[in-house]
Structures are given as C-alpha cells and as structure tokens.
Amino acid sequence: MNAIKKLALLLALMALPVTAIASAEIHLDSAPVSLQKDKASLQRGAKLFTSRCLACHAATHMRYSRLRDIGMNEEQIKKDIELPEDVQIGSKMQSGMDANSAKLAYGVAPPDLSVIARSRGADWLYTYMRTFYVDTSRPNGWNNTTFPNVGMPFVLSDLQGDQILEVEKTGGHEVKKLVLKTPGSMTPVEYERAIVDLTNYLVFMGDPGEINRHQMGWIVLGFLFILLALVYGLKKEIWKDIH
Amino acid sequence: MMKLLTQLIGWIDARFPLIATWKAHLSEYYAPKNFNFWYFFGGLALLVLVIQLLSGIFLTMNYKPDAQQAFASVEYIMRDVQGGWILRYIHSTGASMFFVVVYLHMFRGLMYGSYRNPRELLWIIGMILYLALMAEAFMGYLLPWGQMSFWGAQVIVNLFSSVPFIGHDLAILIRGDFVISDATLNRFFALHVIAVPLLLVGIVFVHIVALHAVGSNNPDGIEIKKHKDENGIPLDGIPFFPYMVAKDAVAAVIFLIVFCAIIFFAPEIGGYFLEDNNFVPGNPMKTPEHIAPVWYFTPYYAILRAVPPLFGSQFPGVVAMGAATLIFFFLPWLDRGKVKSIRYRGPIYKTFLAAFVLSFIGLGWLGMLPSTPTYTVLARMLAAVYFAFFLLMPWYTRIDKCKPEPERVTCK
Numbered sequence: 262m263n264a265i266k267k268l269a270l271l272l273a274l275m276a277l278p279v280t281a282i283a284s285a286e287i288h289l290d291s292a293p294v295s296l297q298k299d300k301a302s303l304q305r306g307a308k309l310f311t312s313r314c315l316a317c318h319a320a321t322h323m324r325y326s327r328l329r330d331i332g333m334n335e336e337q338i339k340k341d342i343e344l345p346e347d348v349q350i351g352s353k354m355q356s357g358m359d360a361n362s363a364k365l366a367y368g369v370a371p372p373d374l375s376v377i378a379r380s381r382g383a384d385w386l387y388t389y390m391r392t393f394y395v396d397t398s399r400p401n402g403w404n405n406t407t408f409p410n411v412g413m414p415f416v417l418s419d420l421q422g423d424q425i426l427e428v429e430k431t432g433g434h435e436v437k438k439l440v441l442k443t444p445g446s447m448t449p450v451e452y453e454r455a456i457v458d459l460t461n462y463l464v465f466m467g468d469p470g471e472i473n474r475h476q477m478g479w480i481v482l483g484f485l486f487i488l489l490a491l492v493y494g495l496k497k498e499i500w501k502d503i504h
Numbered sequence: 505m506m507k508l509l510t511q512l513i514g515w516i517d518a519r520f521p522l523i524a525t526w527k528a529h530l531s532e533y534y535a536p537k538n539f540n541f542w543y544f545f546g547g548l549a550l551l552v553l554v555i556q557l558l559s560g561i562f563l564t565m566n567y568k569p570d571a572q573q574a575f576a577s578v579e580y581i582m583r584d585v586q587g588g589w590i591l592r593y594i595h596s597t598g599a600s601m602f603f604v605v606v607y608l609h610m611f612r613g614l615m616y617g618s619y620r621n622p623r624e625l626l627w628i629i630g631m632i633l634y635l636a637l638m639a640e641a642f643m644g645y646l647l648p649w650g651q652m653s654f655w656g657a658q659v660i661v662n663l664f665s666s667v668p669f670i671g672h673d674l675a676i677l678i679r680g681d682f683v684i685s686d687a688t689l690n691r692f693f694a695l696h697v698i699a700v701p702l703l704l705v706g707i708v709f710v711h712i713v714a715l716h717a718v719g720s721n722n723p724d725g726i727e728i729k730k731h732k733d734e735n736g737i738p739l740d741g742i743p744f745f746p747y748m749v750a751k752d753a754v755a756a757v758i759f760l761i762v763f764c765a766i767i768f769f770a771p772e773i774g775g776y777f778l779e780d781n782n783f784v785p786g787n788p789m790k791t792p793e794h795i796a797p798v799w800y801f802t803p804y805y806a807i808l809r810a811v812p813p814l815f816g817s818q819f820p821g822v823v824a825m826g827a828a829t830l831i832f833f834f835l836p837w838l839d840r841g842k843v844k845s846i847r848y849r850g851p852i853y854k855t856f857l858a859a860f861v862l863s864f865i866g867l868g869w870l871g872m873l874p875s876t877p878t879y880t881v882l883a884r885m886l887a888a889v890y891f892a893f894f895l896l897m898p899w900y901t902r903i904d905k906c907k908p909e910p911e912r913v914t915c916k
C-alpha cells in the first residue's frame with residue numbers, strides 16, 4: 262500500500278506545470294480565430310498577407326486559386342490580390358525577394374509561411390504581430406517581445422505605429438510594458454482587428470481543407486452512428502440465444 | 505442466382521480448400537462465449553493494419569522520397585491531391601491509433617494471462633509483431649522530413665553508434681551516410697513501404713495460425729477445451745462466425761467513430777498525433793530546443809534518459825531501453841502463478857500490475873518533457889517499478905494467495 266501512496270504522490274508531482282518546455286516567460290494572447298463564420302475576415306487577411314508579407318516571405322505550398330475557398334472568385338483574386346502580370350491564378354505564392362538577398366539583408370532567410378500557423382500556432386502569430394518595438398541596438402532597428410532579437414523588421418509600422426518597451430522597476434521586480442509612442446494610420450482597435458484577420462488567414466492557409474473538413478466530419482459521423490445502430494441490432498439478434 | 509453461386513463455390517472448392525478453411529477458422533472455430541471489452545483489440549489491430557496499408561498505398565502515389573522534395577510533396581498531398589488531406593490524416597491518426605489498440609491488446613494479455621501455457625509461442629510472435637511495428641513507425645516518421653522527423657531519427661540512430669566496437673559502422677550502415685540525409689530517407693522509405701509491411705502481414709498470419717492452434721484464452725483464464733460435448737465442441741465455445749464477427753463489427757464501427765472524429769475535427773490532437781515542430785522543414789543546421797519521440801515511444805525514451813552514462817558512453821541507457829522491450833518476451837516463464845486471470849489472483853499481483861501501469865504512463869509522460877534533475881530522479885524511480893514488475897514476478901506470483909478458478913466460464 263505504501264508503494265501505491267508513493268506512486269500517487271509521484272503522479273501528483275508530475276502534474277506540475279509543463280510549461281518548462283517552451284519559453285514560459287513569454288505570455289501569448291489568445292487569438293480569436295474563426296474560420297467558418299467569417300469569410301470577410303479571411304479575405305481581408307489574404308489581402309494584407311499578399312500585399313505586405315509576400316514581399317520577403319513566400320508561401321510556396323499555397324496557390325492563389327485556393328482563395329476561392331474563402332469566397333473570392335477569379336476576378337476578385339486578380340483585382341484585390343493584385344496578381345503580378347506573369348503570375349497565373351493557379352500559381353504558388355512566391356516571395357518578391359530571392360532567399361539569398363534576404364539572407365544577406367536580414368541575417369536569415371525569411372521562412373516560408375505556408376504552414377507557419379501549424380508550427381507556431383495562432384496565439385503566437387497573433388501576439389507576435391502586435392509586440393514589435395523600436396530598438397536602435399538591433400541592425401534592423403526593431404525587436405519583438407514574443408521573438409527576442411528577431412531578424413524581421415516591422416513592416417506594418419505604418420499601420421500600428423511605433424511602440425517602445427518601457428521597463429518599470431517595482432520592488433525588485435521588472436515589469437516590461439509596450440507603449441505606443443507614435444500612432445500609425447490605424448487606431449489600436451483597427452490594427453488589432455487587422456491582425457485578427459491576418460491570423461485567421463494564416464490559419465486558413467496552414468490547412469485550407471479545414472473549412473470543409475468539419476462539415477464533412479458531421480456527415481461521416483452521422484452515417485457511422487446510424488450504421489452503429491444497425492450493426493448493434495444485428496449483433497443482438499444473432500446473439501439472442503447465447504446464455 | 506444462388507445455384508450459380510453454389511456451383512462457383514463448388515468449382516473453387518474442388519481446387520482450393522475453401523469450405524474446409526471456412527469451417528476450420530470461422531464457422532466451426534470455437535471462441536469462448538465470455539469475451540469482454542478487452543477482446544476487441546486484436547481484431548481492431550487487424551483493421552488498423554488494413555487501414556494503414558490502403559492509405560499508405562495511395563500516399564505513396566504522390567509522396568516523393570527525396571530530402572529536397574519530401575516536405576513539399578506532403579503539402580502537395582494535403583492541398584492539391586483530391587482527397588489527399590483525408591489520406592494523410594488517416595495515415596497519421598492510424599499510426600497513433602495502432603499503438604493505442606496494440607497497447608490495450610497487450611494489456612489484455614497481461615491481465616488474463618494470455619501469454620501462459622499453451623500460448624507462449626503466440627505471445628512471442630505477438631512481441632515480434634510489436635518490434636516490427638515500432639520499426640515501421642520509426643521509419644515512417646522520418647518520411648515527412650520535418651524538424652522532429654529529422655532530429656528524432658538523428659538522436660535514435662546515434663544511439664546505435666554507442667554500441668561498443670561495431671557502433672560507428674552500424675550507424676553508418678543504418679543511415680547510408682555519416683549523418684541523416686537523403687540516403688537515409690530513401691532506405692527508410694523502401695523499408696517502411698515494402699519490407700516491414702510484408703513482414704507485418706506475414707507475421708500477423710502466423711500469429712492467427714498460432715492462435716487457432718490452441719484457441720483463445722478468456723477473462724476467466726480457464727481452458728474451454730477441457731469440457732466438450734459429445735461432438736467434441738467446447739461447452740463454453742461459440743462459433744467465431746457469425747457470433748464474434750457480429751460482435752467485432754460493432755466494435756469496429758465504434759472504433760471508426762472515434763477514428764473519424766479525430767481525423768475530421770482534431771487530427772493533431774494538440775500536437776500529440778501530429779507534432780507542431782514537424783511542420784517546419786527538416787534543417788540539419790538548426791537543432792530544435794526540445795527533441796522528443798512521438799507519444800508511443802516516450803516510455804522507452806524516459807528509461808533511456810534515466811540511466812546515467814558509464815565511462816562516457818550512453819550505451820547502458822540503450823541497453824536498459826532495449827531490455828524494457830525485450831523483457832516482455834520472458835513473461836510466460838517469469839509468471840509462476842497458479843491461476844491465469846487477474847480475476848482469481850491475489851492482492852500482491854494486482855498491486856504490482858497497477859504499479860506497472862502507473863509507471864508505464866508516468867514514464868510516457870516524463871519522456872515528453874525535457875530532462876531536468878527532478879524529472880530524472882522520478883524517471884529512475886518509475887523505471888525501477890517498471891522492471892520490478894517483471895524481475896520480481898517469479899517471487900510474488902508464487903507467494904500470492906489466489907482464489908480458486910471456476911470449472912466453467914462465468915458470464916457478465
């Protein structure tokens with residue numbers, strides 16, 4: 262019995278926070294992702310992504326034509342997304358900058374963003390795009406509390422404005438806060454909305470099939486439950502004389 | 505129509521033992537009538553094997569086993585191949601579900617003494633299947649060529665290099681190169697798609713033949729062949745077809761409900777079935793902060809890390825990890841109990857079995873976490889409990905106070 266008590270204690274100890282793995286210091290805001298209900302948000306995010314991010318990043322597994330899944334027809338894709346002349350509707354999203362130049366400019370090649378939402382997660386991306394601040398000690402002039410010493414410059418500073426990092430020392434404890442120093446063309450609420458749209462889009466781009474997958478899932482499960490009732494009835498009938 | 509069918513069957517039966525096989529292994533093969541929930545998992549394992557084979561075949565039609573193209577080809581399957589995303593999720597979910605089903609199948613064996621005489625060989629064949637399954641899963645995991653694929657393979661193959669004398673050359677033989685590379689991917693692909701599946705199918709066939717030779721065990725652990733009627737049919741036996749086929753069909757549908765719920769609604773299961781870091785293309789230049797195997801290998805990984813190095817070599821950990829798997833082979837001879845089934849065992853065995861289960865789950869949990877001094881101490885204690893279950897078994901099963909076994913099976 263003592264062995265069991267010891268084991269129970271061990272298990273209780275192991276229930277201690279598992280956040281030791283990832284950088285537990287960094288708090289991530291919860292991203293209000295909604296794929297199913299908000300096609301408009303996804304379209305806004307697509308426009309933001311293709312006009313701002315594809316300058317340096319690529320999304321080589323994503324085709325422009327897949328934007329049809331979020332309610333854009335071919336005309337809208339060509340017009341709103343501003344496809345370059347030589348790019349077909351079925352082409353993959355290439356970056357405007359070649360990888361070598363980017364690596365020279367920023368120290369590291371900008372990663373492909375096709376499945377970034379699946380590796381980093383929506384919360385991380387949503388937080389990351391809102392936590393850049395001016396840091397003159399960095400080569401590109403920017404730093405980020407979610408990704409310290411990131412090589413990426415803040416390309417949306419015209420929208421959000423410039424944030425700075427304020428460090429307050431209260432009773433031996435350091436409290437870091439991001440404060441908007443120079444406003445951008447969007448209010449904080451508008452910018453936050455834009456980043457929700459962008460995050461939504463990145464989640465969609467990570468797994469475009471997810472939108473349909475849920476609908477299909479309900480139909481499949483419905484079929485299986487009906488099948489279960491039938492198969493169970495059959496089993497009962499076959500087994501009625503046993504015991 | 506029926507006459508045509510009967511004639512066709514007759515034509516085949518004159519040239520192939522169709523009816524005789526049907527009778528011997530289905531309609532006149534007798535299984536214990538007191539099978540419970542724990543007896544579904546063998547049939548489900550066969551179902552998952554078929555699911556993996558079929559989904560794997562179609563994945564192979566579009567997958568490119570080349571280090572430069574593998575990751576992109578998986579995304580191509582996910583996005584551009586019609587129904588490709590279903591195939592991918594079926595295969596990744598199926599891999600994890602295979603281990604869920606197999607671990608429960610093995611646990612049934614532990615609980616009811618299914619490894620005991622006359623089923624020792626059946627158990628050994630099953631353990632060989634388990635080893636083959638682990639190899640298959642390990643090699644399959646390299647194929648998407650994500651960060652976890654690459655680095656997980658790097659860590660595990662490096663373990664082989666710790667084997668004294670032959671280690672260095674052994675690791676090169678496995679990798680086909682000095683590091684995990686395109687050569688490794690190609691040979692793992694060949695083994696994963698052809699060699700090991702052929703082995704699995706063949707050994708599953710042998711497993712079922714061995715089972716049918718002695719008949720199934722049952723939750724009471726008594727031999728139903730001891731009491732037969734005047735026709736030689738076990739009194740507590742019922743024909744596999746249609747009874748067990750009908751019952752297994754219900755289990756299969758319930759399994760498919762769980763399976764499809766995962767595939768359609770949560771294929772990653774929070775990163776346990778499809779790991780987040782594996783959506784980053786494998787990069788030899790960038791070591792991930794945290795390398796851990798998929799959940800089904802984590803108990804053994806925890807044991808590996810718990811053992812301290814000896815003379816600068818990690819080989820003792822490798823030996824302990826291997827021993828943790830191989831020790832299962834010896835169960836039929838470690839168990840000296842008078843009864844087979846946990847239903848009639850005494851309190852000592854039940855305590856040890858419960859402790860074993862908790863240690864397995866605990867080690868699995870620790871194997872997912874990074875190694876810290878506290879966790880290492882915990883892992884050592886749990887590893888000790890794990891091995892104690894087996895090594896002390898000859899002693900505690902002999903002194904345990906068992907209850908008398910019934911003569912006939914008990915139902916409900």
